[in-house]
Amino acid sequence: MHSQTLNDPLFFETGGLAGDFAAPARMGIYVHVPFCPHICPYCDFVKTSRFSRKDIAAYFSGLEKQFDSFAKLVPQDISDVTLYFGGGTPSLFPAGYFSAIVEKISSRFRIGEFTVETNPFSNSEKIFREWQMLGVNRVTLGVQSLEPAVLGYLGRKHTPDDVLKNLEAVRSAGIGQVQTDLIFGVKNLPEQRTITNEIVRLEQGGATGVSCYLLTIEESTPFAHEFNSSDETIESEYQDILSACAALGFAQYETSNFSRHAPVHNRLYWYGLPYLGLGTGAHGLLPATENHPFGRRYKVGPPVLKRTAGDDELPFSTAAESLFSTDFYEGNRTREMALQELLLTLLRTREGLPLRWLKAVFEDAVLSRFWSDPRVRRALDSGQFEMNTTHLKLSAPERLRGDAWSLLVASLLCP
Numbered sequence: 001m002h003s004q005t006l007n008d009p010l011f012f013e014t015g016g017l018a019g020d021f022a023a024p025a026r027m028g029i030y031v032h033v034p035f036c037p038h039i040c041p042y043c044d045f046v047k048t049s050r051f052s053r054k055d056i057a058a059y060f061s062g063l064e065k066q067f068d069s070f071a072k073l074v075p076q077d078i079s080d081v082t083l084y085f086g087g088g089t090p091s092l093f094p095a096g097y098f099s100a101i102v103e104k105i106s107s108r109f110r111i112g113e114f115t116v117e118t119n120p121f122s123n124s125e126k127i128f129r130e131w132q133m134l135g136v137n138r139v140t141l142g143v144q145s146l147e148p149a150v151l152g153y154l155g156r157k158h159t160p161d162d163v164l165k166n167l168e169a170v171r172s173a174g175i176g177q178v179q180t181d182l183i184f185g186v187k188n189l190p191e192q193r194t195i196t197n198e199i200v201r202l203e204q205g206g207a208t209g210v211s212c213y214l215l216t217i218e219e220s221t222p223f224a225h226e227f228n229s230s231d232e233t234i235e236s237e238y239q240d241i242l243s244a245c246a247a248l249g250f251a252q253y254e255t256s257n258f259s260r261h262a263p264v265h266n267r268l269y270w271y272g273l274p275y276l277g278l279g280t281g282a283h284g285l286l287p288a289t290e291n292h293p294f295g296r297r298y299k300v301g302p303p304v305l306k307r308t309a310g311d312d313e314l315p316f317s318t319a320a321e322s323l324f325s326t327d328f329y330e331g332n333r334t335r336e337m338a339l340q341e342l343l344l345t346l347l348r349t350r351e352g353l354p355l356r357w358l359k360a361v362f363e364d365a366v367l368s369r370f371w372s373d374p375r376v377r378r379a380l381d382s383g384q385f386e387m388n389t390t391h392l393k394l395s396a397p398e399r400l401r402g403d404a405w406s407l408l409v410a411s412l413l414c415p
């Protein structure tokens, strides 16, 4: 047992665990597009609303070069990938801007799930048709809320009506999946928000899933001095989300993800599988090789990007090439590092931790300490942890605290 490499697909096969970790694609490709029509005050992604036509042209050609150099590092037997354009606001640009890079990727890989992140403020019906013709079969729509007061507080420029028109446009363009993003835990606003109604309205408009994210207050944003609603409100909103999604047939795949369709690209992140990250601000995990049996993590972009509240500029003119520099920040990725990460992400999924996998990768003494820990025992007794014959998982309401539980589990299994 304990000697296989974690990120090597053989690990799953030799451990008899291929079924638990099986994915329709063996690798993902994430392309970061850092341009936005405006800056939302809570957002700490790498993005800018200040750019010229020249910047855009240079950026897209930089993406192509970066793909060429990373594609050489991918073992030949990896042929099926998912493709995800995120940002930023990729949908700011007609699909023609992306055709060269998509063509390059398709000449080396077979693309399955193909997602583009879109912003209801900047989309048009024409854009969705173009994206569909490029091969896009899934979009995410940055709805955040259907309440005007919440949208205003979050600094979003779109209206609830824009959202509904977008849903209609996605459907008439023939794109089968539209995952809508919502933000909850927004502090009390004059108008009382009912997230259940928003989810129902989105589903009636054609959404095939929702991703519900708790508002995160980031220090490097103008929202640094804001705060979330109370813990009780957050808890009750999350419970409402669980009930609304269950009633609509949106299965919960992960703490934040509810859908009629099993997500493929995101699942690669949750299951510790490799993905290429292209473009400034992207992170990646290169596939395992003989020299790097646990893959290699990296980050693209200048080592220190200016991250002050309201920052809205990327260094296009002065250091364009540094936007594509690669930093292998982890050094040599070890089995322990890979295991810790996997424990953190797996516990947030609806399946949880496969028991056979735990047995295959941890020493008996470590496991017996884990099972006898009083906090684990209490969580099992109280129903916060649920266990069946194959998996240990968090109960649905406890997934809201998935990160804290994951840290506890990782500290016990990887001390």
Ligand code: SF4
Pocket (backbone or CB within 6 Å): 035, 036, 037, 038, 039, 040, 043, 044, 045, 047, 087, 088, 089, 119, 142
């Ligand atoms: S939330 Fe989206 S649209 Fe707003 S600034 Fe961030 S990346 Fe751009």
